[in-house]
Amino acid sequence: MRDYKHISFFCCLIFCYSCSYDKAELNVDCVSPETVSFSGDIQPVLNTHCAVSGCHSGSSPAGNLNLEPSVAYVQLMNNSSGYVDTITPIYSVLHASMNSSSDPMPPTGKLDKCTVDLILKWIQQKAKNN
Amino acid sequence: MNKLIKNNFNAVWVLLIAAAITGFSSCEKNKNEAPAPEVPANTPKGTFMFHLHTYLSDSEVDLYNITYTTTEGRNISLSMAQLYISEVQLEKLDGSLVDISGKKILKTFEAETFVVGDAPVGNYKSIRFKVGLNAATNQLSPTASSDSLILNKPAMWFGGSAQPDGYVFLNLQGMIDTSANMSSPLVPFVYKIGTNANYKQVIMPDKSLTITEGQVGFGHIMVDYNKLFTGIQLNQSTNLSVATAADNGSALAAAIVNNIPSIFIFEP
Numbered sequence A: 001m002r003d004y005k006h007i008s009f010f011c012c013l014i015f016c017y018s019c020s021y022d023k024a025e026l027n028v029d030c031v032s033p034e035t036v037s038f039s040g041d042i043q044p045v046l047n048t049h050c051a052v053s054g055c056h057s058g059s060s061p062a063g064n065l066n067l068e069p070s071v072a073y074v075q076l077m078n079n080s081s082g083y084v085d086t087i088t089p090i091y092s093v094l095h096a097s098m099n100s101s102s103d104p105m106p107p108t109g110k111l112d113k114c115t116v117d118l119i120l121k122w123i124q125q126k127a128k129n130n
Numbered sequence B: 001m002n003k004l005i006k007n008n009f010n011a012v013w014v015l016l017i018a019a020a021i022t023g024f025s026s027c028e029k030n031k032n033e034a035p036a037p038e039v040p041a042n043t044p045k046g047t048f049m050f051h052l053h054t055y056l057s058d059s060e061v062d063l064y065n066i067t068y069t070t071t072e073g074r075n076i077s078l079s080m081a082q083l084y085i086s087e088v089q090l091e092k093l094d095g096s097l098v099d100i101s102g103k104k105i106l107k108t109f110e111a112e113t114f115v116v117g118d119a120p121v122g123n124y125k126s127i128r129f130k131v132g133l134n135a136a137t138n139q140l141s142p143t144a145s146s147d148s149l150i151l152n153k154p155a156m157w158f159g160g161s162a163q164p165d166g167y168v169f170l171n172l173q174g175m176i177d178t179s180a181n182m183s184s185p186l187v188p189f190v191y192k193i194g195t196n197a198n199y200k201q202v203i204m205p206d207k208s209l210t211i212t213e214g215q216v217g218f219g220h221i222m223v224d225y226n227k228l229f230t231g232i233q234l235n236q237s238t239n240l241s242v243a244t245a246a247d248n249g250s251a252l253a254a255a256i257v258n259n260i261p262s263i264f265i266f267e268p
Helices: A002-017 A020-025 A038-049 A072-076 A093-097 A113-124 B002-025 B028-032 B224-227 B249-262
Strands: B046-055 B075-092 B096-097 B106-107 B111-119 B122-131 B166-175 B187-194 B200-203 B209-211 B214-224 B264-266
Touching: A002 B002, A038 A072, A038 A113, A072 A113, A093 A113, B046 B106, B046 B209, B046 B224, B075 B111, B075 B224, B106 B111, B166 B224, B187 B249, B200 B249, B209 B214, B214 B224, B224 B249, B249 B264
Parallel strands: B046 B214
Antiparallel strands: B046 B111, B075 B096, B075 B106, B075 B122, B075 B166, B122 B200, B122 B209, B166 B187, B214 B264
């Protein structure tokens, strides 16, 4: 009888761990501000995940895109770059890169859905420098 | 007693097998990593786009007529850098190809993002396209087709009109240091590549791309025009000009055309 308990426990473990990758796809209720602020909401995300050493910072930033606070907004809003497209927000490279399934930014791992949605919401609100 | 032990032993095996089956079958989503099956016509779709950067060696070109120094030390400035891309295809994991659309793109210095078209949801391993325009398009009047928005561009004509010579597929102009020791003043160059014979296939190296329903998948590519000069003796003044349709039959034009696939590099 003791064996049954062990085996049952073992089965439960296999079942639970076999789908651990699905956890990221769970629907999560995101609480985002009514008006997304670039300085208050977006730049902190960029600071933490993008404008880090060896990536989008310094004199030779990856992809020639510096996302440090002093220049991030101007670089993102460069008309020809396509990083932000306020007419068709999902065409924005910034959002699409973070939302990519195969090659997401940052390379260390896809950001949570709420953060990616926050970026999109900021672009949908015309990507203001607020 | 022996019977009880045997029954317990059988029960243990049944449970182990059940657990293994449960574990494997519950990972159904991982099957997406296997070669993609044939895509039915009504399959869900996402959007495939290009993000194309203009580069000279390891420098992104931000402005025309600014001198950039390549990694080998050669100074170059550009006054024109644009090309047509057409017949875009995505290569599935099993090697089969999906035509994205009949859409043609004019990659200009000023624009970096381009909607190519709808792509079936799935995993892909590479991108293919052609630089230039197919023979049918190459004989069209610039204003007489649905592509007039990109064809009606005098910079992409060999002369004062698009016909009868067809379109310039790739137009690169500027100034370049042609000296061997790379220390001389810059001199002008003109490379206007066109004609049906120079319609060039580009096959990008493998890089995974996933198209998700209703979402955008980007091909992020650097266009390094410096690589067009590979193997060309720049200190010979005759190697600095391909300006007419007739010039496109030359050995110089052939060398430039053969360099075209190498100018496209995936962003790291």
